[in-house]
Amino acid sequence: MNIYDCIIVGAGPAGLSAAMHLAWHNRRVLVLDRRTGPLFFTLTKLENVPGFAGQTGVQIMKSLRTQAINMGAEVKRGNVISITGEFTDFTVKTQKDEEYKAKTILLATGIARYHPTIDGDYKRCLAFAAKCNMFYCPDCEAPEIADKDTLVIGTGNSAGAIGTAKHLWLHTNKIDLLLTSDSAISDENQVWLNDNNIKLHRAKITALEGKKGCLDAVVLDNGARLEHEAFFVSAPKLPRTDLAEKLGIRTTKSGHVEPKSQRGDTNIKGVWIAGDLRPMTQQVSVSLGTGNIAAVHIDQFLAKR
Numbered sequence: 001m002n003i004y005d006c007i008i009v010g011a012g013p014a015g016l017s018a019a020m021h022l023a024w025h026n027r028r029v030l031v032l033d034r035r036t037g038p039l040f041f042t043l044t045k046l047e048n049v050p051g052f053a054g055q056t057g058v059q060i061m062k063s064l065r066t067q068a069i070n071m072g073a074e075v076k077r078g079n080v081i082s083i084t085g086e087f088t089d090f091t092v093k094t095q096k097d098e099e100y101k102a103k104t105i106l107l108a109t110g111i112a113r114y115h116p117t118i119d120g121d122y123k124r125c126l127a128f129a130a131k132c133n134m135f136y137c138p139d140c141e142a143p144e145i146a147d148k149d150t151l152v153i154g155t156g157n158s159a160g161a162i163g164t165a166k167h168l169w170l171h172t173n174k175i176d177l178l179l180t181s182d183s184a185i186s187d188e189n190q191v192w193l194n195d196n197n198i199k200l201h202r203a204k205i206t207a208l209e210g211k212k213g214c215l216d217a218v219v220l221d222n223g224a225r226l227e228h229e230a231f232f233v234s235a236p237k238l239p240r241t242d243l244a245e246k247l248g249i250r251t252t253k254s255g256h257v258e259p260k261s262q263r264g265d266t267n268i269k270g271v272w273i274a275g276d277l278r279p280m281t282q283q284v285s286v287s288l289g290t291g292n293i294a295a296v297h298i299d300q301f302l303a304k305r
């Protein structure tokens with residue numbers, strides 16, 4: 001069986017950036033991905049990714065993937081369900097019973113975000129999520145809503161949603177807040193809402209109205225119909241740590257995988273992490289950078305041995 005120098009789990013910006021560096025340095029590298037990363041579905045233009053001005057998530061993913069493959073990386077579709085073994089002899093298995101061997105592993109599995117649900121179903125959001133005027137990432141997208149009448153939709157606790165509203169307040173002072181959970185509001189946050197005349201709705205969503213990816217209104221179970229120019233989802237984010245934890249890698253209190261150093265190495269020899277899985281802001285350029293850092297050190301680590 002072929003033994004790869006490195007198998008990368010996750011073909012988002014972090015995994016593909018790492019694959020490029022390793023392939024460029026003549027390392028045998030395989031990237032496995034089940035294609036659930038956000039950029040595979042993002043049709044809005046990303047304005048803050050250096051070198052990709054105004055390209056959509058889908059276009060950026062295509063460019064990165066093509067560059068990695070042209071460098072010599074193998075990129076395959078596959079849902080990795082287990083990684084066993086140790087440095088120089090890891091075995092990676094996919095849901096379809098494919099098995100691959102590698103000397104080292106890079107986990108670039110990203111984070112899962114909780115969309116708003118309608119009757120418990122999040123899939124109805126996918127017609128609008130990241131397609132036109134429904135945003136998710138304040139660090140990346142807050143300027144998109146400049147001066148727009150915006151509804152912040154909080155799917156988790158009130159502190160997270162109000163934190164998002166405060167961040168967006170720097171860009172627009174036309175904000176309403178919808179909390180779909182019954183999470184209590186702290187006195188301090190209540191004062192902030194009152195001081196800024198932010199209208200608070202507490203209800204479940206029963207329908208999303210709009211067309212061609214653009215959301216017009218959110219309909220609530222109390223009969224209200226909230227029409228806005230922009231919608232910003234504040235959702236809990238869960239790092240995809242299942243594979244890391246099974247390998248024995250430590251996690252932080254925030255649920256992220258804990259790197260041993262800025263290189264992205266971990267307490268398990270031969271296993272690195274990169275991208276959103278690391279405990280820092282979630283941005284494409286950060287993922288590209290941490291993917292590259294991990295790959296540089298994987299290459300050097302292999303060279304020394």
Ligand SMILES: Cc1cc2nc3c(=O)[nH]c(=O)nc-3n(C[C@H](O)[C@H](O)[C@H](O)COP(=O)(O)OP(=O)(O)OC[C@H]3O[C@@H](n4cnc5c(N)ncnc54)[C@H](O)[C@@H]3O)c2cc1C
Binds near residue numbers: 287
């Ligand atoms: C709606 C939205 C808009 C955004 N807009 C911007 C923006 O404008 N600018 C910006 O800088 N950032 C933006 N971001 C953030 C950016 O998308 C992320 O920071 C970036 O994609 C993280 O890259 P990553 O490679 O770490 O992980 P991801 O892109 O999440 O990729 C991880 C990949 O790993 C795969 N995977 C996970 N587990 C397994 C497994 N067991 N087996 C196989 N594959 C697996 C997933 O399917 C996924 O494809 C946005 C995010 C969202 C949700």
